[in-house]
Amino acid sequence: MEIPYTVKPRPDTGLWNAKIGIWLFLASEVMLFGGLFSGYVFLRMGAEPGYWPKGLLNVPVGTMNTAILIASSVFIVFAWASLKLRNFARYRLFMILTLLCGAIFLGVKLGYEWPAKFHHFGAFIKPEAQAKYEDYLGNQHLALKGLPPRVEITGHLENPDALNNPEIKEFHIKLDAPNADPTSDKNDYVPFLPRPMSDKVAVINKDDVSFASMFVPRHSTYFAVYYTITGLHGAHVLGGLILFAYFLLPVSTRLYEKDPEHLANRIEVAGLFWHFVDLVWIFAFPLFYLL
Amino acid sequence: MSDSKNTEVVDPHAIPADAAHIREHVKLYVVIGVTLLFFTGLTVLLSYVHFGSESANIAIGMLVASIKAAMVAAIFMHLKEERKTIYQFMTVTVIFALVLFLLTFLAFSDHIKM
Numbered sequence: 001m002e003i004p005y006t007v008k009p010r011p012d013t014g015l016w017n018a019k020i021g022i023w024l025f026l027a028s029e030v031m032l033f034g035g036l037f038s039g040y041v042f043l044r045m046g047a048e049p050g051y052w053p054k055g056l057l058n059v060p061v062g063t064m065n066t067a068i069l070i071a072s073s074v075f076i077v078f079a080w081a082s083l084k085l086r087n088f089a090r091y092r093l094f095m096i097l098t099l100l101c102g103a104i105f106l107g108v109k110l111g112y113e114w115p116a117k118f119h120h121f122g123a124f125i126k127p128e129a130q131a132k133y134e135d136y137l138g139n140q141h142l143a144l145k146g147l148p149p150r151v152e153i154t155g156h157l158e159n160p161d162a163l164n165n166p167e168i169k170e171f172h173i174k175l176d177a178p179n180a181d182p183t184s185d186k187n188d189y190v191p192f193l194p195r196p197m198s199d200k201v202a203v204i205n206k207d208d209v210s211f212a213s214m215f216v217p218r219h220s221t222y223f224a225v226y227y228t229i230t231g232l233h234g235a236h237v238l239g240g241l242i243l244f245a246y247f248l249l250p251v252s253t254r255l256y257e258k259d260p261e262h263l264a265n266r267i268e269v270a271g272l273f274w275h276f277v278d279l280v281w282i283f284a285f286p287l288f289y290l291l
Numbered sequence: 292m293s294d295s296k297n298t299e300v301v302d303p304h305a306i307p308a309d310a311a312h313i314r315e316h317v318k319l320y321v322v323i324g325v326t327l328l329f330f331t332g333l334t335v336l337l338s339y340v341h342f343g344s345e346s347a348n349i350a351i352g353m354l355v356a357s358i359k360a361a362m363v364a365a366i367f368m369h370l371k372e373e374r375k376t377i378y379q380f381m382t383v384t385v386i387f388a389l390v391l392f393l394l395t396f397l398a399f400s401d402h403i404k405m
Contacts, residue, residue: 014375014376015376020377024380027380027383030388034388034392035391038391038394038395039395041395042395045399046399059335063335067331070327071324073327073363073367074321077316077320077367081313081316081317081320084307084309084310084313086307192335259303260303268369271368275367276368278363278367279360279364282360286334286338286356290335290338291345291349
């Protein structure tokens with residue numbers, strides 16, 4: 001039996017099946033990501049001063065990834081338009097470009113950005129011990145300027161055994177630039193290009209630390225919600241890549257030969273999904289990287 | 292892309308009648324793509340300008356993001372020329388999403404005191 005309205009619109013709604021289907025799906029996606037983003041708002045508004053970290057992510061890399069995702073969104077509408085103009089070779093070209101952009105985005109995220117965080121370390125200093133580490137926190141300087149306090153010392157953990165071995169009483173941290181020179185004016189704000197790590201190593205007594213971990217989800221509410229949202233977004237990117245790969249298989253060539261308009265509709269729907277993935281990133285990028 | 296062997300009068304592989312319309316679209320996609328890249332740069336740039344308070348910076352950042360999102364939805368997702376049914380779906384969705392965010396803000400009018 002032939003399924004009706006895969007190509008021709010239903011007369012009453014003026015829509016073909018998949019168009020209705022994808023928009024209902026996207027409506028549910030809005031609520032899914034909406035729940036997570038409202039979780040972000042909740043956690044951020046509830047954070048004590050200084051406990052919502054800034055400048056821990058790589059802004060140039062994030063900006064580049066944003067541009068790549070926008071390019072892929074343009075490529076997929078080009079792929080759709082090529083089918084509409086019955087140019088199958090161009091459709092394939094733009095589909096491959098879309099796939100490549102998505103793969104680069106995910107590769108950068110999973111191959112570079114996340115692992116770089118997993119190898120970074122931070123120790124939150126107990127409020128009563130913060131004065132002792134003033135040389136790394138610079139809170140008097142920040143208070144004079146009306147800026148939120150620094151409550152964490154971050155950098156590279158030189159003695160990783162300290163994390164799991166209770167016999168080791170200290171963390172040796174090779175400091176990030178703001179902790180190495182906390183009273184410098186240029187460390188009051190986060191720069192666009194990440195400042196290189198200093199050579200200075202701080203020794204921090206575990207008794208003075210309220211919580212310490214690598215930059216993994218348990219590190220802080222910030223990283224928890226960062227990994228949750230970018231992880232779910234990444235899963236959507238992966239879903240898109242699988243979809244695009246499918247559209248490059250011979251099965252799509254056969255569909256094109258049978259009914260090019262049907263394939264064009266499929267690509268339009270895939271595009272709608274992909275633009276939504278882009279849309280989520282448009283909000284996630286400034287919320288995590290910039291603001 | 293050879294012509295199919297069937298004897299239908301309308302050849303599905305012929306360039307459709309609305310081709311000129313599609314070509315217009317393609318030009319618009321390029322313009323929107325470039326505008327989105329520009330706005331991405333603007334978002335980054337504005338985040339390094341201090342507008343007095345963190346909230347002001349967040350508001351401006353979200354405003355730019357919303358403009359970008361509106362362009363993607365209207366042009367790339369064809370919402371500008373979509374059918375009534377889709378508008379009905381999305382209106383309801385937007386209302387529910389706003390209520391969801393409102394609930395989050397309600398939590399702050401009834402604080403848990405530590």
